[in-house]
Amino acid sequence: MSELAWLAVDWGTTNVRVWAMGATDQVLDARTSADGMARLGGDRDAFARAFQELIAGWSGPRPLPAVVCGMAGGREGWQEAPYAPVGRPLDALADLAVRVEIADRGLDVRILPGVSQDDPPDVMRGEETKLLGLGPVSGLVVMPGTHPKWVRLEQGRLRRFHTAMTGEVFAAIASHTMLRHTLTGDGFDLDAFAAAILDAKAAPERLLTRAFGLRASDVLGHVEPAVARGRLSGWLTGLEIEDCLHRLDADKFVLLVGGRDQTARYRRAFAHYGITAEQHDADALTIRGLVSARSRLFPELPAAG
């Protein structure tokens, strides 16, 4: 790979993803490992070793630039990149990047900051780079996931955001309560999900009795696991939508960032609200955001090695 010019890196909680980038910011190759923050957290040397292993065999200029977003910049990460406050233009985040102190002189690693908000207290690490990848747009951005984020953008500035624990609470209930006997497998009934969105809209406070009722229904008769999963997910996601949509001033059009299955669910939910969504692929946005940061951190790429 003689044309390798720099490395784009998304270091998440469970995975780390690296893209080999060319001199014109084209993707040459990609690799993934499970050495996420959750596995390495707190051990800086482990981050360095994991990174070396991940890029083994790729040769480029020395020092090889690497631009990193995500949890690697957390307090328990590779090296802390303190949060930037909300309100700044996203394309200026790169100015707050931290240079990793690393023994290997062949690498020049910069970690991008996350973004924090004081009121209400909230944080993100990694999503800001996807938002940067959207360019200087205005609108309401919805990013489904373990911790879905709802973001109000104004001409490329992050004005306000809210994070919900939807995905993680679903997983905790599905695996660590008596509902595990009802929520088996990984089927997902989209109609049951859509109906549950309406339940939550009508009476969000019923979440905890609905959850028990799901188990009771299964004990008294039988509930298909895929239907049960759809319902619980809909009751939780419905809370999130009722909450975030109104706090960020509902639009009839949102930018939806994520994978196909997740975004299909949100589309279905949004239909109840008369909202249309424009879909954006999360990885593509991450790469675009890292390219934007690269152009600021390393405006002149070194000649290929």
Added chain:
Amino acid sequence: MSELAWLAVDWGTTNVRVWAMGATDQVLDARTSADGMARLGGDRDAFARAFQELIAGWSGPRPLPAVVCGMAGGREGWQEAPYAPVGRPLDALADLAVRVEIADRGLDVRILPGVSQDDPPDVMRGEETKLLGLGPVSGLVVMPGTHPKWVRLEQGRLRRFHTAMTGEVFAAIASHTMLRHTLTGDGFDLDAFAAAILDAKAAPERLLTRAFGLRASDVLGHVEPAVARGRLSGWLTGLEIEDCLHRLDADKFVLLVGGRDQTARYRRAFAHYGITAEQHDADALTIRGLVSARSRLFPELPAAG
């Protein structure tokens, strides 16, 4: 213990409790073991063995009557005692008790049924016996716990009830999400809890963003674990109260059944609603309920052995 006349048994999910009872229904002795339904579930012989071990050394008449309530009557229990439908007088539940087929001719074990409700689907096993212990009263009964139950009683008839997953969802979030780093220890700030009850009353749909915000606050500064636990518990309990109180037609007076710490939290929450609560000890009610069932199942106790 020459005067042992019968055994009162509460077989729960995590524990089994047995009381040695005299001929005038006085408590002579009590024992507890961790052989709850969760440990033995699905193995009928294990229930019989666990029971023999628990009462080892106690001698009484043969056959010795035993009246059991709780999960021992579940589908995965000692022997299934099908649910009775809501609406029946509680003191008639004993008529639906199931006699356990047991090899030991020295025991005569009867398991009381639980109560089920079709709309909304709900079930209880064990709480109905506490309610029976209240006598032929009317009113709104609140029973805190892993699965808190809210019950509308009318002259000793169970008219309607709702179960929330409050306690179990709290435990799942506290132990199996990233909030475990914030919710350490077992401290509990009652003021934080009370404030969170008001949060939930004002905007129940914010549960999932509040939960994430708790972690964010801790990352950005520091939140005392006891305060964090109080808040999360208050947000969940607040949902439960908003939900159940209105569905069962709020009274300004409730009967509160449970241990001291739990009921203290509910008292504090009820103060926001102008509700006063009369406290009842859960174990005392269970014994009274089992005594009531005993008088129907074994109207004449055998002479002491």
